[in-house]
Amino acid sequence: MLSYQHAYHAGNHADILKHFVLTFVLKSLNKKENPYTFFDTHSGSGLYDLEDNRSLKTGEASCGIKKLLKALDDTPCFDFPDFLDYIDIVKTYAKKNLYPGSPLIERDFMRSQDFLILSELHPQEIENLRENINDSFYKKLEDSDFPSVMIHKRDGWEMLKALTPPHTKRGAVLIDPSYEESEDYELAAKTICEVFKKWSNGIFLLWYPLLAHRETEINSMLENIKSDVRRVNKNTEIVNLKLCVFDKDRHVEKSLDMVLSDEDKKNPPRLYGSGMIVINAPWKLKENGEKVVEFLKNVISFQSQEES
Ligand code: SAM
16 A cells, blocks of 8 residues: 655654654764665655645644744754754755655765665655655755665565665665554564664664554564564664654644644544664764754643653
């Protein structure tokens, strides 16, 4: 099933957490001169218009990145340097009312010696991705080169298993499924464990939703990943960052009231936050990531005091 469209959700709280962690990992890979390979298994279209009707309909960007950028304007002294790398790139696109998806963030942070491998299955999304990846307005500002980019219209799980370990040895993968099927939770754990066995120095980033009705699947996915990875190497650094922005049971009434139709309210979304689990996490991701999550909770969360 390919009915998910990221244009409805681009720039929401989940993108902020995911893309902050992504930039942190890319910066840490850039600290060494030798090349690396970055895989993005579920790429989406790479670039989103925040004035698009789909974005305006959900209001998710307004409660997410737009709210965050406004808060940062009012708090100029805010200084987590790792977080500001993410904010810098977002601000550049925001000048044109755009929000960069993961493939453009990767392309813009990577160097000419690196390799970026993207896969996407949706026919319209992949067409847009091809077009957007060739648009170079952010890089032109910095006058630097792109990495080599390969775009596959291919199942991301299959692509990752087929192309790892990469010839560069060094590298990372972002796995960002839409979780349209409940089997995706099991598939994510199975694929990561299979690939980790043959590429145990790769950095794995998995985004997952916090959904009240999927708690069992989510917890079992996280437990399976941790135990299988530690079976291969018990010292592997695993960091799990979670950003909760709504009260688990009450968020619809408290936040999205203005934008949900009566029909939507009968079947309210249950996404109250999201998480990023990172295997072979870079140095200081846990410490710095927790500070950023705390800051984000204060700025974009709708949680009541007693639950935050
Ligand atoms: N990673 C993107 C970002 O951060 O900007 C957003 C990706 S979106 C959450 C998930 C994407 O995965 C959708 O565009 C969907 O069409 C695509 N997709 C779903 N199943 C897939 C599969 N098996 N292989 C590759 N892409 C898939």
